[in-house]
Amino acid sequence: MALTAVKTMKNNQTTQTEEVLVYNTKNLNLWYGDHHALKNINLDIKEKDVTAIIGPSGCGKSTYIKTLNRMIDLVPGVKTNGSIEYRGRDIFSKEFLVEELRTRVGMVFQKPNPFPKSIYENIAFGLKIHGIKNKQIINETVEKSLRGAALWDEVKDRIHEPAYGLSGGQQQRLCIARCLALEPDVILMDEPTSALDPVSTLKIEELIQELKEQYSIIIVTHNMQQAARISNKTAFFLNGEVVEFDSTETIFNNPADSRTDDYISGRFG
Amino acid sequence: MKTTKKELSPVQQLLEKKYNGGFLNRSERIIPIVLFFMAAVSVLTTLGIVLTLIFETIIFFGEVSIVEFFTAAEWYPFSETEAVYGIWPLVLGTLKITLIASAFAVPIGLAVALYLSEYASRRTRKVMKPILEVLAGVPTIVYGFFALTFVTPVLRDLFPSIELFNAISPGIVVGIMIIPTIVSLSEDALSSVPEPVRHGALAMGATKWETASKVIFPAALSGILASIVLGVSRAIGETMIVSIAAGSTPSAALELTSSLQTMTSYIVQVTTGDAGFGTTIYYSIYAVGFTLFIFTLSMNVLAQFISKRFREEY
Numbered sequence: 001m002a003l004t005a006v007k008t009m010k011n012n013q014t015t016q017t018e019e020v021l022v023y024n025t026k027n028l029n030l031w032y033g034d035h036h037a038l039k040n041i042n043l044d045i046k047e048k049d050v051t052a053i054i055g056p057s058g059c060g061k062s063t064y065i066k067t068l069n070r071m072i073d074l075v076p077g078v079k080t081n082g083s084i085e086y087r088g089r090d091i092f093s094k095e096f097l098v099e100e101l102r103t104r105v106g107m108v109f110q111k112p113n114p115f116p117k118s119i120y121e122n123i124a125f126g127l128k129i130h131g132i133k134n135k136q137i138i139n140e141t142v143e144k145s146l147r148g149a150a151l152w153d154e155v156k157d158r159i160h161e162p163a164y165g166l167s168g169g170q171q172q173r174l175c176i177a178r179c180l181a182l183e184p185d186v187i188l189m190d191e192p193t194s195a196l197d198p199v200s201t202l203k204i205e206e207l208i209q210e211l212k213e214q215y216s217i218i219i220v221t222h223n224m225q226q227a228a229r230i231s232n233k234t235a236f237f238l239n240g241e242v243v244e245f246d247s248t249e250t251i252f253n254n255p256a257d258s259r260t261d262d263y264i265s266g267r268f269g
Numbered sequence: 270m271k272t273t274k275k276e277l278s279p280v281q282q283l284l285e286k287k288y289n290g291g292f293l294n295r296s297e298r299i300i301p302i303v304l305f306f307m308a309a310v311s312v313l314t315t316l317g318i319v320l321t322l323i324f325e326t327i328i329f330f331g332e333v334s335i336v337e338f339f340t341a342a343e344w345y346p347f348s349e350t351e352a353v354y355g356i357w358p359l360v361l362g363t364l365k366i367t368l369i370a371s372a373f374a375v376p377i378g379l380a381v382a383l384y385l386s387e388y389a390s391r392r393t394r395k396v397m398k399p400i401l402e403v404l405a406g407v408p409t410i411v412y413g414f415f416a417l418t419f420v421t422p423v424l425r426d427l428f429p430s431i432e433l434f435n436a437i438s439p440g441i442v443v444g445i446m447i448i449p450t451i452v453s454l455s456e457d458a459l460s461s462v463p464e465p466v467r468h469g470a471l472a473m474g475a476t477k478w479e480t481a482s483k484v485i486f487p488a489a490l491s492g493i494l495a496s497i498v499l500g501v502s503r504a505i506g507e508t509m510i511v512s513i514a515a516g517s518t519p520s521a522a523l524e525l526t527s528s529l530q531t532m533t534s535y536i537v538q539v540t541t542g543d544a545g546f547g548t549t550i551y552y553s554i555y556a557v558g559f560t561l562f563i564f565t566l567s568m569n570v571l572a573q574f575i576s577k578r579f580r581e582e583y
Contacts (some may be wrong), residue, residue: 115466115488178463
């Protein structure tokens with residue numbers, strides 16, 4: 001599976017690190033009670049890629065992304081087997097603390113979920129729980145993260161006001177800023193624009209274009225055009241299986257599996 | 270367009286009957302009047318009670334100087350030669366009980382609320398909440414003799430210097446009584462913080478405790494403080510437990526091991542004894558009652574202020 005030629009040509013860095021995997025999923029199965037939700041998933045996710053996961057409702061795409069930072073553990077009655085390695089480390093092993101995994105792998109949720117605190121405290125929170133108390137570092141990180149999430153100019157005069165005063169799109173960018181504060185390696189996004197209006201959606205998409213220079217991004221999306229616009233790799237999930245995983249260009253222009261073609265061209269889902 | 274009767278379906282016939290009867294209009298007009306009357310009764314009752322308190326208190330202060338009431342260090346109304354009416358010993362008695370009760374109930378109540386909302390499984394919660402509600406339903410007279418016949422002997426075995434009537438035993442038992450209030454309201458406040466907020470914190474690598482203590486607890490603070498204030502105001506007004514287990518000796522001493530009297534238990538003592546109508550002692554219970562009312566009223570105002578001041582919206 002070659003990266004799309006255009007993308008690799010653009011950036012030498014990408015060419016050099018192209019073989020480095022952030023996630024390596026082998027024979028992953030997952031059950032909610034008796035319901036077999038993920039069936040024998042095998043996926044290699046490369047560093048600095050934007051990997052889109054598409055598929056109809058209930059196909060397991062959200063389940064999969066929540067397994068990557070083990071947020072799925074919060075659902076009662078979940079069983080898994082198989083393995084997921086994050087940079088060569090088994091994420092299910094006892095030695096790999098789930099808190100460490102989630103510190104390195106940030107997550108943005110479907111609906112913006114800022115803390116009921118000020119804008120400033122929303123971002124400082126991550127630093128504070130990880131023991132960073134130096135005010136100057138915190139102040140600098142808050143500004144840097146807000147700039148990184150393209151929110152600074154809009155909120156710089158009111159960072160001590162409650163985050164709930166922001167619009168939905170701004171709240172979602174605040175949630176992205178909150179992730180950036182911990183300088184994560186990977187950012188998981190679970191349908192980050194599904195609750196937003198088209199203008200806010202566009203802003204988030206533009207933001208993802210900037211973020212991909214520095215971070216590996218895995219994004220679940222309902223919106224196929226969005227996947228086509230922002231990702232360079234796409235995985236198509238159906239009924240808990242990976243039907244096809246390839247460069248976004250191939251998936252959208254020349255899919256190998258007829259089911260992918262049917263879904264892409266809107267014949268179902 | 271005219272419709273003949275034959276064309277009406279059963280449903281249409283019923284609707285026809287309903288709107289032609291005129292009953293609907295009449296009842297819609299009467300209902301708010303009835304409801305207003307009910308509301309007026311409860312407001313007027315409250316007003317009546319407050320006014321009675323005020324008028325009888327004014328009569329009391331015609332007989333006893335208001336300066337003495339607030340400054341004398343002794344409450345000794347039953348003296349035949351020289352009665353002294355200084356409210357301080359009774360207020361101190363109430364404060365002792367309230368402080369012990371809060372010191373006991375607030376940490377335990379908050380711990381239980383945090384456990385139930387953040388840690389307990391659904392099944393544990395289902396079993397524990399009703400049990401706590403039973404605790405809230407125990408009559409206070411039962412708590413009273415529980416204090417006198419169980420807690421006090423245990424305390425006296427451990428610390429022989431404690432007297433039969435003391436502040437510690439009824440204080441602890443009043444604490445036990447208010448735990449359900451604190452748990453139930455705090456738990457409601459904690460569980461009403463939306464689940465996605467929890468997920469947001471956990472997904473940043475926060476531990477369960479960090480999430481509970483640094484995100485969920487502050488978010489629920491207004492409800493938690495209100496629950497504490499409500500619990501404390503119940504402790505201030507608690508009567509039966511202290512009447513039974515705290516004794517009836519108004520005391521201005523700052524120790525907890527001997528007999529004392531609270532505002533409420535003084536009122537019980539007078540109303541169950543044979544102080545004649547119209548005597549100074551009779552009017553004194555209104556002055557004490559009014560003082561008590563000021564205390565609980567200020568707690569209510571405080572609770573309202575807190576829930577506005579610390580309100581978090583999600």
